[in-house]
Amino acid sequence: MxxxxxxxxxxxxxxxxxxxxxxxxxxxxxxxxxxxxxxxxxxxxxxxxxxxxxxxxxxxxxxxxxxxxxxxxxxxxxxxxxxxxxxxxxxxxxxxxxxxxxxxxxxxxxxxxxxxxxxxxxxxxxxxxxVGNRLQDAHTRVIEMSTEQVEQRVAHALLRLVKQTGRQTDDGIEIDFPITRQDIAEMTGATLHTVSRLLSAWEESGIVKGGRKRVVVRNPHQLMLKAESRNKN
Amino acid sequence: MxxxxxxxxxxxxxxxxxxxxxxxxxxxxxxxxxxxxxxxxxxxxxxxxxxxxxxxxxxxxxxxxxxxxxxxxxxxxxxxxxxxxxxxxxxxxxxxxxxxxxxxxxxxxxxxxxxxxxxxxxxxxxxxxxVGNRLQDAHTRVIEMSTEQVEQRVAHALLRLVKQTGRQTDDGIEIDFPITRQDIAEMTGATLHTVSRLLSAWEESGIVKGGRKRVVVRNPHQLMLKAESRNKN
DNA sequence: CCGGTAGTTTGCGCTGGCGCAAAGTCGGGT
DNA sequence: ACCCGACTTTGCGCCAGCGCAAACTACCGG
The missing domain is CATH 2.60.120.10 (Jelly Rolls)
Structure with a gap:
């Protein structure tokens, strides 16, 4: 048919x-x-x-x-x-x-x-x-939102996207579809401005590389560190 | 068997x-x-x-x-x-x-x-x-955590508990099992201290009545107002 | 009846991240 | 080739809510 x-x-x-x-x-x-x-x-x-x-x-x-x-x-x-x-x-x-x-x-x-x-x-x-997986994911997100700082949540969100849809490039792992800072903000319960600031800071330290509707993760390991503790790295 | x-x-x-x-x-x-x-x-x-x-x-x-x-x-x-x-x-x-x-x-x-x-x-x-209901609930919670202030989240949590397990008493509607301020904090992603302060304020204005491991909602309607807007009431 | 523990309240200072504002910059359409 | 709209960056001030600290109070077991 x-x-x-x-x-x-x-x-x-x-x-x-x-x-x-x-x-x-x-x-x-x-x-x-x-x-x-x-x-x-x-x-x-x-x-x-x-x-x-x-x-x-x-x-x-x-x-x-x-x-x-x-x-x-x-x-x-x-x-x-x-x-x-x-x-x-x-x-x-x-x-x-x-x-x-x-x-x-x-x-x-x-x-x-x-x-x-x-x-x-x-x-x-x-x-x-x-449905089981989705329920699990939703609960994970509730926990993240309850216990983590914005920086950690954004780091987690990026890691999840990279894991789900990452495409290896010579620059690092790129998220495979157009995504804006605003989108990331709406995934993490932060504001566009805060997300932009975080990505700028991470770009500074070589963890990610940004572009218009593009995010490339150059150093996943360092990003995991950002995701895991509320200490300074 | x-x-x-x-x-x-x-x-x-x-x-x-x-x-x-x-x-x-x-x-x-x-x-x-x-x-x-x-x-x-x-x-x-x-x-x-x-x-x-x-x-x-x-x-x-x-x-x-x-x-x-x-x-x-x-x-x-x-x-x-x-x-x-x-x-x-x-x-x-x-x-x-x-x-x-x-x-x-x-x-x-x-x-x-x-x-x-x-x-x-x-x-x-x-x-x-x-499972569908739970998934729905979990998503609702993610949204609440993303977009609402602590005061609104606590109000929503109490309203949900009252709806789910409320028992009518002559004082108002009581949550039908022992629940601590800490518990409410763990439901809403707030701290024990903030929850305590909020409940004290609400008790002041007659919306709820507290006790050791007890919460009675005297004025659900006013509580809904707290839950709905980030304006002052 | 009394001591201890678990739960609650309140004060105070600090700060992460938001709100507001404004100035870039990229890219697609005509 | 240019313009316009969409996206991004950055600065600044403020405040909700957290962290820390301390006192208070109700219940429970002995």
């Missing part, structure tokens, strides 16, 4: 639980979708109609508070399941998803969820695991 | 999805456990052997950071499913659970999870929903 390009299917490590044949059946129910960088995949409060697997690109998940404040919940990279609100008993998406690079995703209608999850138990297992 | 007291079974609203007969089968696989106030139900990092439903009492879930800081993840009240780490693909509990009042819980061995969840789809649905 929808003429799935077979080449898209090649790399889906997350679905290793499924046998080749089952995978093909599952994929035959999916629809491929493309999103240009900057476009919206779904909006907060919108009725949850689909669940997705991201095949290529990067998506930012943002939650907006009643008074207009924005917080970045997380970034989604290739192979990840997302938009599974309906499976978790919600009728609307709790956050907005925005493509930060050109994206390709597979989408299934939520109406198919009961049938598909019954037919492919490993889809269910995968969902449990995904 | 384990001679379940039938009276315990009476009130299990959370499991409404199950028919009476199925419920009995499910319960026949469970083991009843009692925990005295202050005792540990399970420890962080301990191998996850069981999952539970709390029948009576209150349990505090605490996560400890590598450097010894503690953060209260949440409180569990009657009817809630907990300790489901294994179902989410983990082998150890990510946090400790401590009874803050005398507790009665039903426990199932994790080994039974695949069988039970296959046999009773509504158990699985229930788990998805529970």
């Amino acid at each position: 929808a003429g799935l390009d077979p080449s898209l299917i090649a790399g889906l490590p997350t679905f290793a639980g499924l046998e080749r044949k089952d995978l093909e059946i599952l994929l035959s129910h999916a629809q491929a979708m493309r999103f240009a960088a900057g476009s919206s995949v779904f909006e907060q409060e919108e009725e949850a109609r689909n669940f997705f697997v991201l095949l290529d690109g990067h998506i930012r998940v943002v939650r907006t508070t009643p008074d207009g404040q924005q917080v970045i919940v997380r970034y989604i990279s290739e192979g990840e399941l997302f938009g599974i609100a309906a499976a978790l008993g919600r009728t609307t998406y709790p956050a907005s998803a925005i493509a930060v690079a050109d994206c390709v995703a597979l989408a299934w209608s939520n109406a198919q969820w009961p049938e598909l999850s019954a037919r492919f138990p490993s889809l269910g297992a995968n969902t449990y695991k995904t | 384990a001679g379940l007291d039938p009276s315990l079974i009476a009130g299990l609203p959370t499991f409404a999805g199950l028919e009476r007969k199925d419920l009995e089968i499910l319960l026949s696989h469970a083991q009843a456990m009692r925990f005295a106030a202050g005792s540990s139900v399970f420890e962080q990092e301990e191998e996850a052997r069981n999952f539970f439903v709390l029948l009576d009492g209150h349990i505090r879930v605490v996560r400890t950071t590598p450097d010894g800081q503690q953060v209260i993840v949440r409180y569990i009240s009657e009817g809630e499913l907990f300790g489901i780490a294994a179902a989410l693909g983990r082998t150890t509990y990510p946090a400790s659970a401590i009874a803050v009042a005398d507790c009665v819980a039903l426990a199932w061995s994790n080994a039974q999870w695949p069988e039970l969840s296959a046999r009773f789809p509504s158990l699985g649905a229930n788990t998805y929903k529970t």
Whole structure:
């Protein structure tokens, strides 16, 4: 259906639980979708109609508070399941998803969820695991926000991004999609200004290298030190 | 098995999805456990052997950071499913659970999870929903921590506790288990001292009434005002 | 009834990081 | 080639809330 390009299917490590044949059946129910960088995949409060697997690109998940404040919940990279609100008993998406690079995703209608999850138990297992990881991450973030200084939180955020999407360059490890200082601020509960100051200071000491919508980590080890103690380094 | 007291079974609203007969089968696989106030139900990092439903009492879930800081993840009240780490693909509990009042819980061995969840789809649905709610809560907390002042966070925490476990008294609504200023601090990422000061100020204006390990909310509406704007009231 | 411990309150000084302001700088579109 | 909007940097003053310190008080066990 929808003429799935077979080449898209090649790399889906997350679905290793499924046998080749089952995978093909599952994929035959999916629809491929493309999103240009900057476009919206779904909006907060919108009725949850689909669940997705991201095949290529990067998506930012943002939650907006009643008074207009924005917080970045997380970034989604290739192979990840997302938009599974309906499976978790919600009728609307709790956050907005925005493509930060050109994206390709597979989408299934939520109406198919009961049938598909019954037919492919490993889809269910995968969902449990995904949600478990997210819950863990969310709690980790609460702890960080509760106990750490801004400098440590920013360092942790960068390390997480590097680990998740880092691409080795001759300069160091680069975060593989455009990200602004403001974005980092919204991930860490700091202000744009403070983040900018921190990155400037780190650039001074050769730990990172900045650019317009770019961050390259030159010295991950030193960055870990910043992340770990509230002492001066 | 384990001679379940039938009276315990009476009130299990959370499991409404199950028919009476199925419920009995499910319960026949469970083991009843009692925990005295202050005792540990399970420890962080301990191998996850069981999952539970709390029948009576209150349990505090605490996560400890590598450097010894503690953060209260949440409180569990009657009817809630907990300790489901294994179902989410983990082998150890990510946090400790401590009874803050005398507790009665039903426990199932994790080994039974695949069988039970296959046999009773509504158990699985229930788990998805529970996890969905928790994920939602965790994200809400991240947002609060990111965007709110300490005063608002403490107000929100109290309102949540009151909503979850409030007991009407002639003085106002009382939180139904012993809770210290330190506990509130660990829920909100503030210090004991700041929390104490805030509660003193609120007691001054008649919004709450404090006591040793006790908090009574006399004026929830005013407390909501404190929770909502960073303006002076 | 009494001593000890766990919990609470309050004072004081300091500072991390925010709010506000303004001046760069990069890059994409016409 | 230029302009405009988006992104970034930096300076400065202020204050919420923390760290430290000390006193107070309610409960519990003996």
